[in-house]
Amino acid sequence: MSQRPFLLAPESDAPFPPAELALRQPDGLLAVGGDLSPSRLLNAYRGGIFPWFSEGQPLLWWSPDPRMVFRTDHLHLASRFRRGLRRSSWRVHADTAFDAVVAECASRPRPGQDGTWITDAMREAYGVLHRAGHAHSIEVFDGARLVGGLYGVAIGRMFFGESMFSAESGGSKVAIAALAATLREWGWPLIDAQVENPHLLTLGAQRWPRGMFLERVRELVQVPEPVANWTARFGELPAARLADLSGD
Template sequence: MSHTARPWRLDPRPDAPFPPADTALREPDGLLAIGGDLSPVRLLNAYAAGIFPWFSAGQPLLWWSPDPRMVFRTDAVHLSARFRRSLRGSAWTLRADTCFEAVIAACAASPRPGQDGTWITAQMRQAYVQLHRLGHAHSVEVFDGGTLVGGIYGVAIGRMFFGESMFSAASGGSKVALAGLARRLAQWGWPLIDAQVENDHLLRMGAEHWPRSRFLQQVHALVRQEAPAGSWCERFGEMPAAALAGAEPADGRG
């Protein structure tokens, strides 16, 4: 497919291959394919190839692989010095996979600047809940006592985590969820979180622009690495938000 062509129309078979991600359109940036479905096999094949679905209600299914790609290194997520100080006395706690459906519902309900409605449609929610039940999609949740105040969810393949969305029901909830996820992934030896597309909030937290070619090279290697068995709920355990108040990573930002 040339860069001036229309997006590729996917074969209706769920296991049909995607076109190469580097053949995506330049305008709109990263649009690669149209159609298909949100079956687990197609979603997993897409993520493993550096591709993700993103569309609004009433649109056909659209599949993307933008260039550049927004990526977090798990050892370089940035929390400001002021915010870290505020966490020192925090009673918040983080857990994983204890209320995935509540997290995705909260993400769908969160207003987004410049967006009318949500791209997390009922169809998308159903698809990712199914992935979660199959052990491929995970959430990290932030609690104030028994109240959910923030969270993030995404898809894990091998040792690669593909972030999908996050939310705050209290100030800083999404920052804590992302930082806690990154802390655990770094401890587990997972180096990257895919952040998909640019926004100012992600940049302030340390997201980097990577050329698509570099991103794809890393993804192709990481999704083939074996991840330890066991539930995320047990492996993640319970993390106090105050544990995230320590020194910044070695990149020197304060």
């Protein structure tokens, strides 16, 4: 195995090295360089690879082992949280406030992180993907106020989660629960959660060996699905319904 990450060719359609060649230390670092063009990003996700870097760093591309994954039929919501959901007046939509969701994700402090990895270049790149129908946001509203959400990239029947936020307690839980419940209805089995953290584990995320993850991704991204805005397809989902819809 190479002891250094691969240097990507400058052409946006240049292939990535196989994700299996990612480094052990730091875990999952595969490649350096390239750009954030739509073709480069989509090629990365199809190969189980994602960008993650801070302002001032070169572009870094990752495929960690193990990989954090949600099964859409196995999201865990605590009983107390479910009871609160039944009284909630929140509503969930998709792709009505993509830029606002990304901005909120970028501005929220994260434990153990100094600043954000969602740079201006990242925000612009995922905005381009969104307008092309590849990137999507899930938004949780209390009236007109955005109280939680997430965004990510959809290819075939695979959703690659990028980041989520809460402006009110439980906002991100409602967003991931709404996404999981909806994708399960659509026949999408998995949500990529990238890197382990304690919050994801409490919601039922699982550690998958990278090889197992890549095998499923390579199958799911080949399934034909419309590339389009999700607002109409997703509809409006009352958060209260998630108390009974979410799998466990």
